[in-house]
Amino acid sequence: MKVEAKLKYVRISSKKVREVSGLLRGKMATDAMALMGCIRKKSTRLIGALLESAIANAENNNNLPASRLAVDSVTVEDGPVLKRFVPAARGSAHPIKKRMSHIRLVLKEIERKEG
Numbered sequence: 001m002k003v004e005a006k007l008k009y010v011r012i013s014s015k016k017v018r019e020v021s022g023l024l025r026g027k028m029a030t031d032a033m034a035l036m037g038c039i040r041k042k043s044t045r046l047i048g049a050l051l052e053s054a055i056a057n058a059e060n061n062n063n064l065p066a067s068r069l070a071v072d073s074v075t076v077e078d079g080p081v082l083k084r085f086v087p088a089a090r091g092s093a094h095p096i097k098k099r100m101s102h103i104r105l106v107l108k109e110i111e112r113k114e115g
Helices: 014-021 029-036 042-062
Strands: 002-010 069-087 093-109
Touching: 002 042, 002 069, 014 042, 014 069, 014 093, 029 042, 029 069, 042 069, 042 093
Parallel strands: none
Antiparallel strands: 002 093, 069 093
């Protein structure tokens, strides 16, 4: 069974989020939460909150224990871009792009081998 959580219109560029999201793929959910506590970036707080939400969804809605969940995929897509202008020399203006992201995290249930 797969459980999904989304975080949309996040005010951080998708490039910065992809740096952290690549570390999570294939890890157990509990290990991924521990990893999020060690990395000092803004995107780790966002992905950590999204991971907590996905785990809570799995436990409450589907009765899945957190110990049997693994990160299946983390998809980061570009969101809309806010276009602003800053005054520059000699009366000109320079454009600034304030980027947004959409983050989608999918957890899957895995069967542990007892042996």
